[in-house]
Each structure stands twice: as structure tokens, then as C-alpha cells.
Amino acid sequence: xxxxTQTPRYLIKTRGQQVTLSCSPISGxxxxxxxQQTPGQGLQFLFEYFSETQRNKGNFxxxxxxxxxxxxxxxxxxxxxxxxxxxxxxxxxxxEGTSGGSTQYFGPGTxxxxx
Amino acid sequence: xQNIDQPTxxxxxxxxxxxxxxxxxxxGFNGLFWYQQHAGEAPTFLSYNVLDGLExxxxxxxxxxxSKGYSYLLLKELQMKDSASYLCAVRDKSNYQLIWGAGxxxxxxx
Numbered sequence: 505x506x507x508x509t510q511t512p513r514y515l516i517k518t519r520g521q522q523v524t525l526s527c528s529p530i531s532g533x534x535x536x537x538x539x540q541q542t543p544g545q546g547l548q549f550l551f552e553y554f555s556e557t558q559r560n561k562g563n564f565x566x567x568x569x570x571x572x573x574x575x576x577x578x579x580x581x582x583x584x585x586x587x588x589x590x591x592x593x594x595x596x597x598x599x600e601g602t603s604g605g606s607t608q609y610f611g612p613g614t615x616x617x618x619x
Numbered sequence: 620x621q622n623i624d625q626p627t628x629x630x631x632x633x634x635x636x637x638x639x640x641x642x643x644x645x646x647g648f649n650g651l652f653w654y655q656q657h658a659g660e661a662p663t664f665l666s667y668n669v670l671d672g673l674e675x676x677x678x679x680x681x682x683x684x685x686s687k688g689y690s691y692l693l694l695k696e697l698q699m700k701d702s703a704s705y706l707c708a709v710r711d712k713s714n715y716q717l718i719w720g721a722g723x724x725x726x727x728x729x
Contacts, residue, residue, distance in 0.1 A: 539719075544721060546722065547662075547708075547717075560714060607652070610654075610662045610663070612661045
């Protein structure tokens with residue numbers, strides 16, 4: 505079974521631009537969660553989608569948004585990029601999602617650099 | 620409040636045993652996960668504890684004490700490939716979100 509895939513793997517943007525990241529979960533998984541990881545910080549939860557509905561949201565500004573499609577693929581969008589948005593963005597898929605107790609499986613991440 | 624504490628970095632010798640501790644405070648507990656993350660790679664699942672006690676899986680074992688808000692990951696017969704960051708995460712029962720520690724960087728020396 506193929507794992508979680510994320511595209512692109514690397515991205516360089518400038519302040520003020522916007523960016524869209526994509527995540528394809530493991531086949532059969534209906535939940536996708538997004539995390540931001542920066543050096544020295546734990547994974548910061550952005551949001552979770554389950555069956556096309558946002559089920560949980562972390563404490564990030566409204567510039568961060570996401571959606572999930574009927575095939576469970578998910579996209580994350582960041583508008584008006586700031587230098588502090590430079591990070592590794594990880595997507596994790598699970599069968600039932602966090603409330604169902606499923607284990608999360610991570611994709612390789614997208615490394616975003618904002619100049 | 621919610622808080623997860625792990626040591627920032629640990630060093631151990633190849634072939635030895637190392638214990639990585641994790642203490643947590645959450646409004647409600649619904650399970651604890653350990654993940655391994657090699658530099659530049661995605662975290663990979665190691666273990667899950669929801670009841671007190673020890674879960675053994677090959678060279679890796681994970682222990683949980685809910686009354687103490689404490690867990691540890693025990694790695695035996697250390698190999699060079701075990702050099703990685705080890706992430707502890709707790710599922711909060713109030714919203715089922717995973718709260719993550721900052722990770723422990725484990726350095727294995729020959």
C-alpha cells in the first residue's frame with residue numbers, strides 16, 4: 505500500500521505571496537491532519553479533516569486554511585506569507601481520525617522557505 | 620494547561636540501553652504515542668500506550684503511568700541507525716487533538 509504523499513517537497517516563496525500544499529493520504533484513510541514543524545518546537549497542529557469536513561482546528565491565524573476533497577486528498581493554503589511561516593509542513597493520515605483512536609501516518613513533508 | 624516535556628538531547632553508546640522520558644499535563648488523557656523522526660524525514664509510528672504498564676516491541680519498549688503523567692521509551696541494543704529524534708505525543712480527551720513534545724534528539728556514538 506502506498507504511503508502518504510505530499511507535493512511539492514520543497515518550496516521557496518517571498519513575503520506576501522500565497523502557497524498551496526497538497527497531501528494524498530493512504531488509500532482508505534478518511535482523515536488528514538496538518539502540522540507545522542519548526543526547529544526546537546514540537547509539531548504544531550493546524551487542522552484535521554475527515555470526510556471533507558474540518559473536524560478540529562489549532563491556534564493558527566486565518567491565513568492558514570485547508571480543504572479536503574471527496575477522494576480524501578487534502579490541500580492547505582497559506583496566504584500573505586510571513587518570514588515566520590518558514591517550516592516543515594507535515595500531513596498525516598489515519599483511518600478514523602484522532603477521535604477514532606487511529607494511528608497517524610505521516611508524509612515526507614513540504615519544506616517551505618519564505619524569503 | 621497542556622504541556623509535554625522531554626529532554627532536548629541525549630547521547631548513548633552503540634550496543635547500550637537508553638531511556639527517553641516524557642512527562643505530560645493535559646486536561647484529559649486518551650493515549651500516548653511515540654514516534655521516531657530521522658533528520659529530514661517524516662515521523663514514523665513506534666508505539667501507543669493507553670493503559671498503565673509496559674508495551675514491548677522488539678528492541679523498543681514503552682511504559683506509561685497515568686497517575687504520574689509519565690512515560691518512557693526504552694531502546695535496547697542501540698544501533699547507529701537509532702540516531703534520530705523521538706517524539707512523544709498525548710491525545711487530549713477533551714478534543715482528541717494530539718499534543719506533541721518538542722522531541723528528544725538521540726545521538727549514538729560508536
